Amino acid sequence: MAQSDPATPVPVISTDTIVIGAGQAGLAAAYYLQQHNVDFRILDAAPAAGAAWAARYDSLRLFSPAWASGLPGRPWPGPARRYPSRDETIAYLRDYAAHFKFPLETNSHVTRLAAAPSGTGYVVETTSGQGYAARRVIVATGPYTSPKVPAWAAQLPAAVLQLPSRDYQRPAQVPGSGPVAVVGSGNSALQIAADLAATGRPVFVAFDEKTPAMPNNEVMWAFLVSTGLLGVSRHSALGRHMFRSPEPVVSGDLAKLRRWASAHFIGRAEAALPSGAIRGRRAATPPLEAVVWATGYRPDYDWIDLPIIATDGSPQHHRGLTKAPGVAFLGLNWLDSRRSALLNGAGPDARRVVTALLTMP
Template identity: 30%
Template sequence: MPDEKIETLVIGGGQAGLTMSHQLKQRSLPHLVLERHRIAERWRSERWDGLKFQFPNWSVRLPDFPFPHDDPDAFSDTGTIIRYIEAYAELVAPPIRCGVAVTRLAQRGGGGFIAETTDGTISAENVVVATGPYQRKVIPDVLGDHPIFQVHASDYKNPAQLPPGAVLVAGAGASGAQIAEELQHAGRRVYLSIARHRRLPRRYRGRDLIWWLADMRLDQMTPEERGSARLGPVISGAYGGRTIDFRNFAAEGMVLVGRIEAAQDGVIEIAPGLAESLVDGDLVYSTFLDTVDAYVKRRGLDLPEDPDARTTVADPPCVTTPLTRLDLAAEGITSVIWATGYGVDFGWIDVPVLDERGEAVHHNGISEVPGLYFLGLQWLSKMNSSFLSGVGDDAAVLADHIRTRR
């Protein structure tokens, strides 16, 4: 027999789990939230010290809870976001138990679910999995046990954490770009490995990227409208927030290299195609500017033109004559930061709702198994599903669905 029975169990105490609790409370639906560590744990332990949030202050919000700030166009640090989520938790006052992990979720005979936890078993009619999209660190098995300092971006804290010497940052998404720039500002010689990416403007025609996404309703784009593309935009809130062009990084001394292909005895083989990757990023960038310009003209918006945004930078020597091999010892590289992303980890879900890649199968967060839901995943129902500003809409839909099951 289960130790406890509850109508709805919410697994995860980050912004998604808190928002789900908020929506359930507003509908007077009994529930329990379980968090394996602390509220907003990943914000606390899996972010580096100098991280700046990628969203301007004016765009940060959770349901019924405005974000306090002095500068709407600034970008907040991690500590500020943590305090905001903590304050939201005080507002919501969720029925939450921290330090309790769910080790297995299975279906119960006759309907519903059994959750095995580190604090006993719980029977639930409904379960909302709100554990987030960043669960499993993806680290390519390239260098293996080669004697060099290696760390995933989620475990990187600051330049002083690394041994003296040059640094290779593998991965040029938003995190990799911001970490590489921070290390360069700290006086390190930095090598940045770049593959395919989506480069977008931080600001254009006097408005931030997030403003454009919202005003053009691109942040409401559905997974079906998006297609198979999965690359996130390369944007940054660091140093006041500015558009990233990797050629500018190179002009300041950074060495750009292509995608890491293989390695042996500390010598990395670099795949060809660095210049082509930059061109592809430029195409995404210019296409977005064209889309904005057409939108401004169509809507008759009184916004200034921005010709400087289309200024092109010449390819630096590291692009025109790219490295094909990188000898870590010869280049004085003593650290590798793997900014290579994350995968989900749903291995504890013993319910037939996962595909061959181990990812959740659902429609707008609602699985085909009655009563089992997902929240906070990227592109759950639309582009902004994993944004602080978007998770509340999805939570409201799930709460309404749960209410109909009563």
């Protein structure tokens, strides 16, 4: 039986729209494309939808209740007032993709997005060798993914284990029982620090004391949803004010962490010391065994070969739409509003962006 020639090029698959990423933003975009009877494909580097959630820490819970976290067309199963766990979120996203039978192509890591040689539409290349041609492309790879740590982190001795928050999953990952620091002033930093403090080992929390805190309960979510505050565009006067304001943390999580006797707050981190310690505004740590960096992420769009990326690597867009006709972003922090990178905001942003793309000439 004759074998195929491995040098034979794989035929390019043509479709109307390519969605890159099968997280909540990509799945919400797929829902609206399907509603409009558009021929499309979703490409994701992972073996299943919702893979970004699978990489998060085991104890993670959503910051929004199930009733306020659903994607379009399919509410969360189970009690509406609960705050779903990480594993529940993964299951929900995978069920969502399966329920609507989206054309999802997994293990398809995109290596290049560029204009088609013909001058019309775009080409998408993947590590599998499969190529795609499309009139439209939606980049829904989620918030930035390249860890951002202070330059002085390099001064910590090699013996100090350093983990970005995306790589932290459980306390057993951090060897030893001695001092560990968690650096960051967001909700993930508080939850990870509490996870580690629960083991009894000393945890030094480099948290900026000026960070605002607010409750996270049914009353707050009813207020945010009913007033529409989460959906206020950053391009409005109120939205610009909200965008410039510090992101609040959940007051309950902050109070819970403070109750752990093994948790020690040192203030905003300022420098590394030769001993392997970190100096904060209020105090310094002892020599550390490990540091978890919950200090945010930078953009990583080197694979986009289009004039829509700024010199600092960030995508250039207005409410998700770019100057490249037919190319849009979804799922970014403050893509348009506070909810843009949340499950709560995936549907509204996707509906607006898909509608705009489909009405373009």
